[in-house]
Amino acid sequence: MPGTDLIFTPEDRRILRRILTAGRHGAGSADGGELTARLGLLFLGAPYEASTLEGRKGSREPLVISLQAFDCFTFVESVTALALTVRAGKTSPEAFAGILERLRYRRGIRGDYASRLHYFTDWLGDNKRLGILRDVTRELGGRALPKPIRYMSDHPGSYPPLADGTQRAEVRRAERNLTRRVRHFLPTDSIREAELLIREGDMIGVTAAAEGLDVIHAGLAVRRDGRIHLLHASRPAGGVVVTEEPLHRYVAGRNDATGIVAGRLRLPQKSLPAS
Incomplete structure (x- = not known):
């Protein structure tokens, strides 16, 4: 604590x-x-x-x-x-x-x-x-994502704590475990069709085209005029904004993205599970 x-x-x-x-x-x-x-x-x-x-x-x-x-x-x-x-x-x-x-x-x-x-x-x-949380990516129509995860250990210079060999080894172990896990993603061209299944407040991860990396960006789903948009902290915008375009167009406009993953709070959430 x-x-x-x-x-x-x-x-x-x-x-x-x-x-x-x-x-x-x-x-x-x-x-x-x-x-x-x-x-x-x-x-x-x-x-x-x-x-x-x-x-x-x-x-x-x-x-x-x-x-x-x-x-x-x-x-x-x-x-x-x-x-x-x-x-x-x-x-x-x-x-x-x-x-x-x-x-x-x-x-x-x-x-x-x-x-x-x-x-x-x-x-x-x-x-x-x-x-x-729940991972609802597969429910949205997601497909398997057999992608090795190793970005941090492959780029230790970008993460100063990884200069410590013990820390780097622990991160590499976590990456191997994540790689072995069955994961899914919803490809960019399937996002529009899945919009009715995405709920407000869903946690959206934008999956990365870069080798070794799972997600390049993240935000929350919000609905505007019947369409799902992304509420996110945006570096280009300089702060927290809602995308002007719907989520599927936002992701399609990123050449570093391949689709999304989605998480959702488990309900009811009146209390947290015991530690």
Whole structure:
């Protein structure tokens, strides 16, 4: 659980109180996905900031909570944790921090750098095993994705902690385990047909064309005029926005993408599974 190694500024705590207060209104009538989308939309305009979790050394990573700025992954993760906190009827910063910690680290246990779930499909699969999320990619019409995952260990210079041989070996072990796992993706040309099956608040990972990498970008599904769009922390836009075009056009317009994967909160989410 979070302790003295918690990085959580007074401004982030203020934002948390505001979001949790807003989230409680109407939470009982909203399903988990609707609540997730509604909470995510409260961050429209929040700035984009890369690498907010990086640059801190130690045998145990501090739990970094940043609600002022996001990259695409920390946005999805933070909003998911907020939705779980509200659905569990919790109101304290400590409760939110504990839920975020469970989402971010393998088996919900925070350790060193390698204990963090760096790959989106690993994050989705681990939280599926914890009973928190569902991988609905196959239900949407997804097909098998037998792709070796090794991007981080192949590019250790992009990840300073991997200069440590032990950390690199642990990440490589996680990559091998992820590669062996049966995973699915929904190809770009199938997204339009699957739109009616995608729900608001679904966690969307944009699958990567790059060798060794599973997902290149992430966001939340929101519906606009009957079409699914992506609510995401966008580097080009400089912050949290909703795509102007529907999801399938957004993905088709990216030459670094091959399709999507999708996760969904398990329902009902009145309480979290026991640790």
